[in-house]
Amino acid sequence: MPEHSPTAKWLRHVLLIIVPVVLVAALLPHVYSNRLLLFNFIVFLTLAQGVNIIYGFTGYLPFGYVGFFGAGAYGFAISVMHLHWSPFPSLVVGALTAVAIGAVLIPLLRLSGPYFAIANLAAALGLAQIVANPALQGITKGPYGVSLNGIYQPGLSYGTSIVILVFALACALYLRHSRFGLALQAVKNDPISAAMAGISVVKARTMAWLLSALIAGLIGANFAWYVSVFYPENVFSPDFSIFAIVFALFGGVATVTGPILGVLLLYGLYNFIGISSPQYFQLIYGLLIMVLVLFLPSGIGSLLRRWGIHVV
Amino acid sequence: MSSETQLGLDHSPSTLQPLLTVTGLVKKFGSFHALDGAGFNVKPGEVLGLIGPNGSGKTTCINVITGLYRPDQGTVLYQGKPIGGLPSHRLARLGINRTFQVPKPFMSLTVRENVEVAQSYGQAGGSADDGLKDIKILLEHLELDRDMNRLAAELTSAQQKMLDLARALATRPKLLCVDELGAGLNPSELSRVAERLRGLAKSGIALLVVEHLMDFVDQVTDRLVVLSAGKDIFSGPLALAARDPQVIEVFLGASDEH
Numbered sequence: 001m002p003e004h005s006p007t008a009k010w011l012r013h014v015l016l017i018i019v020p021v022v023l024v025a026a027l028l029p030h031v032y033s034n035r036l037l038l039f040n041f042i043v044f045l046t047l048a049q050g051v052n053i054i055y056g057f058t059g060y061l062p063f064g065y066v067g068f069f070g071a072g073a074y075g076f077a078i079s080v081m082h083l084h085w086s087p088f089p090s091l092v093v094g095a096l097t098a099v100a101i102g103a104v105l106i107p108l109l110r111l112s113g114p115y116f117a118i119a120n121l122a123a124a125l126g127l128a129q130i131v132a133n134p135a136l137q138g139i140t141k142g143p144y145g146v147s148l149n150g151i152y153q154p155g156l157s158y159g160t161s162i163v164i165l166v167f168a169l170a171c172a173l174y175l176r177h178s179r180f181g182l183a184l185q186a187v188k189n190d191p192i193s194a195a196m197a198g199i200s201v202v203k204a205r206t207m208a209w210l211l212s213a214l215i216a217g218l219i220g221a222n223f224a225w226y227v228s229v230f231y232p233e234n235v236f237s238p239d240f241s242i243f244a245i246v247f248a249l250f251g252g253v254a255t256v257t258g259p260i261l262g263v264l265l266l267y268g269l270y271n272f273i274g275i276s277s278p279q280y281f282q283l284i285y286g287l288l289i290m291v292l293v294l295f296l297p298s299g300i301g302s303l304l305r306r307w308g309i310h311v312v
Numbered sequence: 313m314s315s316e317t318q319l320g321l322d323h324s325p326s327t328l329q330p331l332l333t334v335t336g337l338v339k340k341f342g343s344f345h346a347l348d349g350a351g352f353n354v355k356p357g358e359v360l361g362l363i364g365p366n367g368s369g370k371t372t373c374i375n376v377i378t379g380l381y382r383p384d385q386g387t388v389l390y391q392g393k394p395i396g397g398l399p400s401h402r403l404a405r406l407g408i409n410r411t412f413q414v415p416k417p418f419m420s421l422t423v424r425e426n427v428e429v430a431q432s433y434g435q436a437g438g439s440a441d442d443g444l445k446d447i448k449i450l451l452e453h454l455e456l457d458r459d460m461n462r463l464a465a466e467l468t469s470a471q472q473k474m475l476d477l478a479r480a481l482a483t484r485p486k487l488l489c490v491d492e493l494g495a496g497l498n499p500s501e502l503s504r505v506a507e508r509l510r511g512l513a514k515s516g517i518a519l520l521v522v523e524h525l526m527d528f529v530d531q532v533t534d535r536l537v538v539l540s541a542g543k544d545i546f547s548g549p550l551a552l553a554a555r556d557p558q559v560i561e562v563f564l565g566a567s568d569e570h
Contacts, residue, residue, distance in 0.1 A: 179428070179429065179432045179433070182421065182425055182428065182429045182432075183429055183433060185418065185420060185421060186418045186421065186426075186429050188420075189417075189418040189419055189420055189421065190416045190417075190418060190419075192380065192400070192412075192416060193412065193416040193417070193418070193476075193479065194418070194429075195379070195399065195400035195401045195404070196378065196400055196401075196404050196409055196410060196430075196434075196479070196480065196483075197401075197404065197429055197430035197433055197434050197479060197482075197483065198401050198404040198405050198430065198433035198434030198435070198483055199401055199429070199433045199434075200399075200401045201401065254420075
């Protein structure tokens with residue numbers, strides 16, 4: 001605010017967080033051939049920041065977060081199939097589709113705690129059912145899936161995903177350093193006293209909600225572009241919500257680095273042992289989540305904080 | 313004794329227009345009438361004590377005035393305009409604020425951030441340029457400056473009460489509702505709080521003070537309104553209230569002889 005240092009802080013965090021992430025994401029494909037895996041990392045890094053924005057800064061646990069991701073993917077696909085638009089305007093259509101779904105779901109914000117989580121999950125499942133309905137085959141191709149081979153551009157769409165990740169990180173950094181982010185945390189702490197501090201609680205929550213929808217919609221649309229062939233159960237898979245939430249929680253929400261750490265460690269672990277021996281993975285994952293909930297409810301970020309390390 | 317000189321002062325703001333005028337306020341919860349026609353007014357620079365037994369509607373009154381509840385009947389006039397039913401954040405920007413019976417600071421924010429957020433969102437014309445200096449002065453005044461960078465959750469409950477007050481004051485209120493700020497404080501803390509509230513009134517803020525501690529009420533208020541079952545039954549200085557048969561009946565129960 002009135003001090004000069006916040007701008008300097010901003011710049012420092014951009015340099016410390018965003019620049020390394022961009023460099024690693026851009027350079028790794030040259031030395032590591034499994035670009036799909038790298039792309040999936042970017043997808044989860046982005047989704048974890050989206051969860052961070054809605055859960056970390058407002059306290060709403062979005063169990064149906066994948067709804068925005070799927071909406072983005074199908075918005076993109078419909079724009080390409082029916083409007084014959086090129087990928088970039090179609091990304092915008094996908095993102096706006098997700099934001100529109102978010103706007104329709106604004107009344108859910110009246111619910112709190114588990115009620116919101118369940119209602120959000122139901123909304124995402126419902127949306128998936130609508131999209132997969134054979135009666136809508138003319139629009140969404142129903143359960144038979146979408147094939148967009150005309151626009152398959154793995155290099156360009158991978159690059160675009162890095163830009164979207166940077167956008168998500170910048171949003172989270174903004175919330176970490178702006179008075180709006182402070183207001184959101186105040187609302188999360190105590191909505192009644194936040195209102196007495198002059199904050200419009202409904203407006204603040206709505207903006208965070210739509211912002212998180214926008215981020216998931218963008219990366220969902222990008223996902224559709226990158227894979228080009230997908231089914232409703234791919235882009236509406238509840239795994240996206242669960243993974244993104246667990247990664248964000250594991251690292252520590254309401255920070256920017258926490259969710260990044262969570263994705264790198266847990267999704268790394270998942271790919272290391274999860275594919276070859278999924279039964280051990282599930283065992284370890286289950287234990288990890290239990291330990292986390294019992295001993296580190298604010299993520300490993302809070303562990304670092306306890307040791308006196310400032311977490312951005 | 314000091315209260316008598318303050319009572320003397322009461323006659324000078326009487327020429328001023330009331331800042332807040334409440335008339336015939338009714339608030340129902342199901343069939344229970346928490347407020348049943350309460351009415352009173354407060355002038356700028358005046359400290360009005362709102363007292364009454366438990367359940368008489370004191371806190372409900374503050375909750376209606378500060379927008380937590382919408383009144384079922386009656387009017388709340390602030391600066392001559394009806395404000396009943398406006399949302400809290402708009403009232404805060406109009407200059408109405410409060411503290412809470414159980415303090416409600418933003419626990420995961422630092423003391424300074426608590427005040428900062430209220431300052432940047434709650435002031436009528438946006439925050440001033442010298443905002444940071446204001447925060448320091450305010451926190452020094454409430455003896456919170458040394459804990460400025462600690463989380464609100466780490467403060468003692470007395471400090472949290474002061475932070476609640478700081479959060480309210482950071483919005484530059486014209487009307488401040490204080491809900492049992494004294495409860496749980498030790499005598500030396502109490503007299504300092506009383507002094508601060510008097511200081512606020514002197515600066516022109518109208519105060520509405522809900523309190524059970526009668527010494528504190530005596531020290532702080534210019535005038536009292538006694539509520540019983542959601543209605544105002546008395547208005548005047550404490551000395552007169554203590555002799556009013558209806559007030560005595562409400563507080564001590566009706567005498568056995570009819």
